[in-house]
Amino acid sequence: MSYVDDKLEELARVNPNQPEFLEAATTVLRSLEPVLEKEPKYIKAGVIDRLTEPDRQVKFRVSWVDDNGNVRVNRGYRVQFNNAIGPYKGGLRFHPSVNISIMKFLGFEQVFKNSLTGLPIGGAKGGSDFDPKGKSDREVMAFCQSFMTELYRHIGPDVDVPAGDIGVGGREIGYLYGQYKRITNHYEGVLTGKGLPFGGSLARTEATGFGLLYFLEAMVKANGKSLEGKTIDISGSGNVAIYACQKAQELGAKVVTMCDSTGWVYDPDGIDIKAVKEIKEVKRARISEYTKDHPHAQYHAGKGVWSVPCDIALPCATQNELMLDDAKQLVKNGVFAVAEGANMPTSPEATEYLQKNGILFSPGKASNAGGVAVSALEMSQNSARLSWTFEEVDSKLKQIMNDIFNHASAAAEKYGMPKNYVAGANIAGFLKVADAMLAQGTV
Numbered sequence: 172m173s174y175v176d177d178k179l180e181e182l183a184r185v186n187p188n189q190p191e192f193l194e195a196a197t198t199v200l201r202s203l204e205p206v207l208e209k210e211p212k213y214i215k216a217g218v219i220d221r222l223t224e225p226d227r228q229v230k231f232r233v234s235w236v237d238d239n240g241n242v243r244v245n246r247g248y249r250v251q252f253n254n255a256i257g258p259y260k261g262g263l264r265f266h267p268s269v270n271i272s273i274m275k276f277l278g279f280e281q282v283f284k285n286s287l288t289g290l291p292i293g294g295a296k297g298g299s300d301f302d303p304k305g306k307s308d309r310e311v312m313a314f315c316q317s318f319m320t321e322l323y324r325h326i327g328p329d330v331d332v333p334a335g336d337i338g339v340g341g342r343e344i345g346y347l348y349g350q351y352k353r354i355t356n357h358y359e360g361v362l363t364g365k366g367l368p369f370g371g372s373l374a375r376t377e378a379t380g381f382g383l384l385y386f387l388e389a390m391v392k393a394n395g396k397s398l399e400g401k402t403i404d405i406s407g408s409g410n411v412a413i414y415a416c417q418k419a420q421e422l423g424a425k426v427v428t429m430c431d432s433t434g435w436v437y438d439p440d441g442i443d444i445k446a447v448k449e450i451k452e453v454k455r456a457r458i459s460e461y462t463k464d465h466p467h468a469q470y471h472a473g474k475g476v477w478s479v480p481c482d483i484a485l486p487c488a489t490q491n492e493l494m495l496d497d498a499k500q501l502v503k504n505g506v507f508a509v510a511e512g513a514n515m516p517t518s519p520e521a522t523e524y525l526q527k528n529g530i531l532f533s534p535g536k537a538s539n540a541g542g543v544a545v546s547a548l549e550m551s552q553n554s555a556r557l558s559w560t561f562e563e564v565d566s567k568l569k570q571i572m573n574d575i576f577n578h579a580s581a582a583a584e585k586y587g588m589p590k591n592y593v594a595g596a597n598i599a600g601f602l603k604v605a606d607a608m609l610a611q612g613t614v
Contacts, residue, residue, distance in 0.1 A: 174207060175200045178219055189272035191490060195279050195515060196223055198522075202597035205586045217613070218605045225252045225278060226259075228271065231321040233299060235313040237306075247318050249297035249325055249333075252278040255607040257291035258329050260543060260550075262336030264298035265314075265343065274298060276490070277336075277514055281543070283600030284536040287575045290547040295331055297322070303338050315346035323351050328359045328553070334546045335364040337489070340410070341376075345369075360553025363546035372549035374564035375542075379512065380414025381565065382541015383485065384422060385572035387510045390531055390538075390592065391483075393580065396507065399423035404481040404501075405442075406430050407488035408451050408458050411512045411539065415485055416444050428476045430488065431458040435476040438468040480504035487512030495520040502528045511535035522593065537575050537596040544571045 172180070182196055200219065207214055229249040237243050248271065251259045261281040264273075274296050282294030299318060303311050326333060335344050344364045351361055365371035374381070388398055401424045405412050408429045416426045425441045431451075436442075436458055443465060450456050462470045477484060477497040484506050486493045490513065498521035501509070508531040511517060515535055517525070525532050545568055552558055575596075582602070583595030 173204070174214060175204050178223070182223055186272075186275075189275060191272045191276035191515070192279060194519060195276040198519060198593070199279070199283065199597045199601070202594040203601055205588075206598055206601065209586075212609070213605050216609055218608055221608065222253060222282070222601075222604070223279070225250050225275065226254065227251050228275070229297075229325055230271070233301065233314065233318050233321065235310075235317040237310050237313075243314075245299050245301040245314070247297070247299045247321060248274045249322060249331070250274045250278040250295060251325070251331055252294045252296075253282045253604060254293035255604050255611060256286060257293050258327075259295035259331035260285055260292035260334070260546065261295040261297070262334045263339045263343075263347075264296070264336040265301045265303050265338030266298070267300050267302045269298045269300045273490075280514055280536050282604060283597060284540045285543055285547075286600040286603045287537055287578065287596060288540050288544040288547060288571055289574060290544065290571075292332075292543070292547050292550075295333070296336075297333055298336065298339070301338075303343065308342070311343060312346045315343055316350040319347045319350040320354065322347075323354050326351075326361055328361050328550070332360065332546075332550060333362055334543070337409070340364075341366055360550050363549040365549070370549070370553050372545060372552055372564055373559065373561040374568065375545045375549055376410065377414040377417070377565075378545035378568055379411045379539055379542030380416070380487070381418045382544065382568055382572045383411065383415045383487070383510060383512045383538050384418040385541070385569045386533060386538040386576055387483070387485070387508065388422060389573050389576040390510065390533055391508055393576070394531055394590070397423075398483075401425070401482040402427055402480070403483045403485060404428045404476060404479050405485045405487055405512075406435075406476045406492055406516070407486075407513065408447055409488070411542075412485075412487040413444065413448060413451065415487055415512050416442055416447070419485075420444065424483070427481065428479050429458060429461075430476045433457050434459060434470055434472040435474070436461045436468050436470050437479050438465060440465075440467055477501055482507055484509045485512050486516035488516060489513055490515045491518050493517040493521050495524055497521060498524045501525075502530065506530060508532070510538045512539050514539065526591065526593070531590070532592060533576075534593045534596050536600065537579050537592060538572075540575055541568055541572055544568060
């Protein structure tokens with residue numbers, strides 16, 4: 172057995188019942204095989220062992236009171252994975268599916284994603300199995316205050332800086348920040364994704380979706396294509412999907428699908444993004460409402476968003492949403508590029524199939540890094556007590572996403588895997604963190 176085989180077997184043994192984490196670790200470690208073969212110093216220093224074991228995993232009870240006066244209990248998590256290049260950085264996710272495997276998978280991915288941005292931030296992730304859907308504002312506030320009452324002792328502007336993720340938007344960040352300030356009496360940049368009146372950054376809301384399109388634009392341009400006039404399928408209808416759709420339209424493409432957990436819509440005339448924003452950001456309603464004012468659009472319950480023929484597919488919803496059968500359908504229908512807007516939305520089998528069929532494919536740790544990149548820019552603005560214009564932040568974001576593509580492309584080329592942007596992103600992200608770990612000794 173090879174070194175990587177041994178490590179994957181050991182990881183499976185010591186992390187039972189953690190499929191998401193093991194899937195992420197397998198993808199990364201397989202990509203690193205040529206690096207480890209060429210640079211045995213990383214093996215000797217135990218870098219892989221230290222990278223795959225979090226610095227710490229915090230699990231805590233969150234007790235809160237609902238509108239009927241009943242005490243409710245949820246689980247809270249914070250997994251601080253690696254801070255070799257900067258303070259821990261990663262979102263908080265509030266969703267019923269949250270468990271330790273998902274937290275570890277997301278935190279592990281965050282290490283490499285944050286490294287790729289070129290900014291001084293380490294990797295972490297956290298959240299709870301609390302579901303904000305259907306809860307009143309007062310209930311969400313009660314939960315967030317209880318959650319932060321435990322979390323605050325583990326975070327700080329130079330220690331760990333959480334942000335939002337699924338189920339944690341501006342409302343939740345505001346409640347969390349208010350409670351942190353109340354407990355500590357410190358007004359500091361301990362959370363990102365804050366509201367503009369209290370230290371937030373312009374372009375943070377748009378960052379992940381815009382960044383996805385900036386990376387996609389760089390990838391297709393490097394391969395002799397453009398986005399102008401192309402048809403795009405997008406999954407999801409949350410923050411990433413909405414702003415990916417908006418930027419795609421600005422760059423001359425036509426987006427024809429979006430979805431949520433109940434079903435999906437197909438609009439052959441192109442998605443009306445203003446309508447989607449009204450449905451999702453204002454009404455907090457289901458995507459099925461889209462067809463009420465768009466008679467040419469079709470709504471379908473359940474899954475099926477990838478059945479619509481397109482040039483480009485952008486999975487922007489959640490992990491493992493684009494499976495092998497979906498990949499086969501996309502290839503059959505003529506797709507030439509797939510770029511991940513969510514974290515690990517494409518299964519390993521689907522990824523392999525797309526790559527073997529010559530499809531340009533970008534992994535989430537590269538193409539959805541725009542959100543955390545602008546979060547780091549928000550940290551910089553907070554530290555300097557400055558506020559940059561939208562144009563300044565957007566320009567920095569575009570440069571960062573172009574740099575990520577160039578670094579991933581160069582790493583893939585250097586290690587004999589040209590145009591394999593999955594391997595290239597993993598290698599480029601790994602080398603910066605690994606070299607920092609070597610320099611800092613066995614810690």
